[in-house]
Amino acid sequence: MSWDFETDPAFQAELDWIEAFVRDEVEPLEHVLGSPWDIHDPKFIKLVRPLQQRVRERKLWACHLGPELGGAGYGQVKLALMNEILGRALFAPIVFGCQAPDSGNAEILAHYGTPAQKARYLAPLLAGEIVSCFAMTEPQGGADPKVFATRAVRDGEDWVLSGQKWFASNARYADFFIVMAVTDPSVSAYKGMSMFIVPAGTPGLRILRNVGMADEPAATHAYLEFDQVRLRPDQMLGAPGEAFVVAQVRLGGGRVHHAMRTIGLAQKALDALCERALSRHTQGSLLADKQMVQEKIADSWLELEQFRLLVMRTAWRIDKYQDYQKVRKDIAAVKAAMPRLLHDIAARALHVHGSIGASTEMPFAGMISRAFQMGLADGPTEVHKITVARQLLRDYAPSDALFPAYHRPTAAAAAQRKFSAVLG
Numbered sequence: 001m002s003w004d005f006e007t008d009p010a011f012q013a014e015l016d017w018i019e020a021f022v023r024d025e026v027e028p029l030e031h032v033l034g035s036p037w038d039i040h041d042p043k044f045i046k047l048v049r050p051l052q053q054r055v056r057e058r059k060l061w062a063c064h065l066g067p068e069l070g071g072a073g074y075g076q077v078k079l080a081l082m083n084e085i086l087g088r089a090l091f092a093p094i095v096f097g098c099q100a101p102d103s104g105n106a107e108i109l110a111h112y113g114t115p116a117q118k119a120r121y122l123a124p125l126l127a128g129e130i131v132s133c134f135a136m137t138e139p140q141g142g143a144d145p146k147v148f149a150t151r152a153v154r155d156g157e158d159w160v161l162s163g164q165k166w167f168a169s170n171a172r173y174a175d176f177f178i179v180m181a182v183t184d185p186s187v188s189a190y191k192g193m194s195m196f197i198v199p200a201g202t203p204g205l206r207i208l209r210n211v212g213m214a215d216e217p218a219a220t221h222a223y224l225e226f227d228q229v230r231l232r233p234d235q236m237l238g239a240p241g242e243a244f245v246v247a248q249v250r251l252g253g254g255r256v257h258h259a260m261r262t263i264g265l266a267q268k269a270l271d272a273l274c275e276r277a278l279s280r281h282t283q284g285s286l287l288a289d290k291q292m293v294q295e296k297i298a299d300s301w302l303e304l305e306q307f308r309l310l311v312m313r314t315a316w317r318i319d320k321y322q323d324y325q326k327v328r329k330d331i332a333a334v335k336a337a338m339p340r341l342l343h344d345i346a347a348r349a350l351h352v353h354g355s356i357g358a359s360t361e362m363p364f365a366g367m368i369s370r371a372f373q374m375g376l377a378d379g380p381t382e383v384h385k386i387t388v389a390r391q392l393l394r395d396y397a398p399s400d401a402l403f404p405a406y407h408r409p410t411a412a413a414a415a416q417r418k419f420s421a422v423l424g
């Protein structure tokens with residue numbers, strides 16, 4: 001039997017290196033650079049490329065990947081320990097070669113790409129030479145794929161793609177787009193959509209506008225139009241009608257990696273909350289001495305530790321089963337718990353900092369906005385809670401008894417029968 005909460009010393013040494021490197025070299029970047037995906041910005045090249053090289057030399061590049069793709073093949077538990085450090089800094093994922101949506105796009109290219117697609121798109125993506133975009137959501141709805149209307153229609157051998165996509169993150173920096181489109185409207189949405197790879201600059205692909213978020217330095221979420229975009233047959237990713245099978249591979253890993261990094265961001269808010277409580281006097285004592293502030297600190301810590309344990313156990317189960325379907329409930333649960341966790345801890349940190357906490361001079365309002373974004377990106381919280389409930393209910397059976405076995409008089413009568421020989 002093994003039931004362990006310790007990190008082996010060799011990996012702890014790596015974590016210590018990562019922690020110091022992120023704190024000293026990576027955290028400051030967000031104050032002088034724009035978007036982490038703007039990889040052709042001359043300042044990015046000067047500041048980020050040398051750090052990426054140090055990560056490669058340390059053999060910590062793209063650790064979410066298995067050795068066959070050039071990663072360390074650490075597995076999810078080690079990745080969780082690493083990611084919770086990376087979560088503290090906006091630029092850490094790109095410095096360590098594991099940023100979304102590229103990590104997920106690489107995963108599906110590795111699983112479903114042809115040798116030619118892998119050579120053209122996957123290899124430079126893994127090397128950090130290009131970034132990519134995943135375009136699924138449409139302006140009329142994201143949570144319900146049944147409303148997606150972007151169509152790809154056969155024209156001879158080719159496909160012709162038309163429609164609009166919404167909130168396609170990093171489109172403006174992307175070298176290629178993975179796009180979901182209806183190819184067979186005669187069957188259910190889950191069987192009639194396919195994935196296509198569309199290189200940036202393809203005639204007919206246009207960014208209508210870029211949408212910004214409260215905490216981001218640049219507007220990076222694109223409203224896209226595909227106007228009669230002609231695609232060759234070899235631009236399909238996976239088989240016709242397989243878009244959802246392909247997308248699930250991508251989202252399973254991505255969701256849990258977001259959760260791992262959220263631990264780091266929430267810890268950053270808690271660190272600030274504690275430091276402020278020990279630093280600020282009011283009404284004759286430190287904030288840290290006031291019970292209502294102590295309650296905020298205690299609630300934050302225990303919620304964070306509960307969440308961390310759930311994430312770690314989910315990571316452990318992914319490693320154990322090597323099958324995202326078997327951990328669907330766990331992944332949906334961490335996805336659903338993540339926004340509230342970050343929201344509540346960041347909100348307490350904001351409040352205890354008073355006016356400066358609510359201002360743009362502090363990061364807390366941005367963290368709260370990020371919490372809302374986490375409750376939407378990769379599907380709204382409600383949808384993931386539905387998954388948790390449905391999966392949980394599979395383990396139960398209905399009772400046709402008028403009074404169920406746990407009804408106290410019914411349970412007492414059963415206990416009397418069971419022990420009658422002894423009790424008389």
Ligand SMILES: Cc1cc2nc3c(=O)[nH]c(=O)nc-3n(C[C@H](O)[C@H](O)[C@H](O)COP(=O)(O)OP(=O)(O)OC[C@H]3O[C@@H](n4cnc5c(N)ncnc54)[C@H](O)[C@@H]3O)c2cc1C
Binds near residue numbers: 101134137169377383
């Ligand atoms: C930061 C960020 C980055 C994103 N990046 C990408 C990207 O790169 N590519 C991409 O394709 N998409 C991306 N998205 C879009 C994201 O996938 C959608 O926002 C999400 O799927 C919800 O779709 P919607 O915004 O259209 O909201 P809607 O589908 O209109 O849903 C709105 C609200 O309705 C409620 N709701 C929905 N369904 C249910 C239900 N079954 N039960 C109860 N209530 C429900 C929820 O409160 C939900 O928030 C991103 C979103 C964000 C915030």
